[in-house]
Amino acid sequence: MTSPQDSLVTPPALPEAAEPAPVANLELKARLLMLFMLLLVCGSVLFVMYARGAFERTQKLVLIADDSEGVVIGMDLTFSGFPIGRVRRIELAEDGKARILVDVAAKDAHWLRTSSVFTLVRGIVGSTNIRAYTGLLGDPVLPDGAERTVLQGDASAEIPKVVSAAKDLIDNLNRLTGSSGAVGTTLANLQTLTGRLNGPGGALTVLLGGEPEAKKLLATLDRTNALLGRLDGLVVKADTQVFGEKGVMPETRAAVVQLNAMLGEARTSLKKVDAILIDAQAVSSNAKEATDDLGALRGEVEASLRKVEGLVNEINRKWPFARDTEIKLP
Numbered sequence: 001m002t003s004p005q006d007s008l009v010t011p012p013a014l015p016e017a018a019e020p021a022p023v024a025n026l027e028l029k030a031r032l033l034m035l036f037m038l039l040l041v042c043g044s045v046l047f048v049m050y051a052r053g054a055f056e057r058t059q060k061l062v063l064i065a066d067d068s069e070g071v072v073i074g075m076d077l078t079f080s081g082f083p084i085g086r087v088r089r090i091e092l093a094e095d096g097k098a099r100i101l102v103d104v105a106a107k108d109a110h111w112l113r114t115s116s117v118f119t120l121v122r123g124i125v126g127s128t129n130i131r132a133y134t135g136l137l138g139d140p141v142l143p144d145g146a147e148r149t150v151l152q153g154d155a156s157a158e159i160p161k162v163v164s165a166a167k168d169l170i171d172n173l174n175r176l177t178g179s180s181g182a183v184g185t186t187l188a189n190l191q192t193l194t195g196r197l198n199g200p201g202g203a204l205t206v207l208l209g210g211e212p213e214a215k216k217l218l219a220t221l222d223r224t225n226a227l228l229g230r231l232d233g234l235v236v237k238a239d240t241q242v243f244g245e246k247g248v249m250p251e252t253r254a255a256v257v258q259l260n261a262m263l264g265e266a267r268t269s270l271k272k273v274d275a276i277l278i279d280a281q282a283v284s285s286n287a288k289e290a291t292d293d294l295g296a297l298r299g300e301v302e303a304s305l306r307k308v309e310g311l312v313n314e315i316n317r318k319w320p321f322a323r324d325t326e327i328k329l330p
Contacts (some may be wrong), residue, residue: 056105058145061085063118063130067150068098070128071120077102080131084108086132100130100150113139120150 023166065071068090085104095098117135122131130150175207176183238281 045268056086056222057106059106059109061104061112061142062122062145062147063102063127063151064093064099064147065120066097067152068100070122071098071100071130075128075130077104077118077130077132079108079111079134082108084132102130103127111137113137114142115139116142116148118148118150122152147165180210196237 061077071090072085073087075087076083077087085102085108087100088103089101091099091101111134112132113134113136115136116132119131119133121129121131178184183192
């Protein structure tokens, strides 16, 4: 027999037939949710693999490097800034060098030629990059499984050299800007020069090297100015004497006028002389003609004399007893 308190605490029993339906629905929903999550994960994995080129046809490329520092699996091999391959594995060769195995997509393999150059560059800031350079696209295509040596460049390795060069530069600057350095000496000389420029002599003191020399030059300039003043007076007097009313030039002009008049008279006299010469030329032509006539007359006289001489000779032959055979001509 139960007490009233026990009847109040104990809940009423539920019917057993109503419990299995909600539990079955929850299990079904959980299973569907797990299946959807599994499909979503598988789809994501497949999409990532497709995006990473897992289903693309590739060819193998082996890059030989001194070390593989900074190289990680999955790193891209770029050509002109575009990824054409991906690092699949890194292994250590027997000679102690690193072998970097790269899968190059078949559709991009034509960019790699036998003359292509591969570089491994480690930057100061950022990750390591593997790049390919092809200068001659007409060369044969790089075969599958080819091995190439990587040219490495480490910018961080140059930092100690840069720091050392900067230190040397700072030391040189300190020596130059010191009190005994070239820049300090130049500044001191410049200050002295500025003081001389602001002094009494000014720029002349700087150019001539001292104030006494500047004073001498100023005195010379004063004397030159005085001499120029005297020369100006002499020029004025010479102008008056040469070009004045009673100067040399007016008298010379009058003499030139008189000379022109005399030349005119001489010209007239020359014209008269020309006429006389013409008359003399006529007389000489007449005398020449007369001379020619005299020559002809002389020829005739000589011919007559030869005839007379021949006649006398003939008479002498015919009259040989004559004593005086000389014939005297008038």
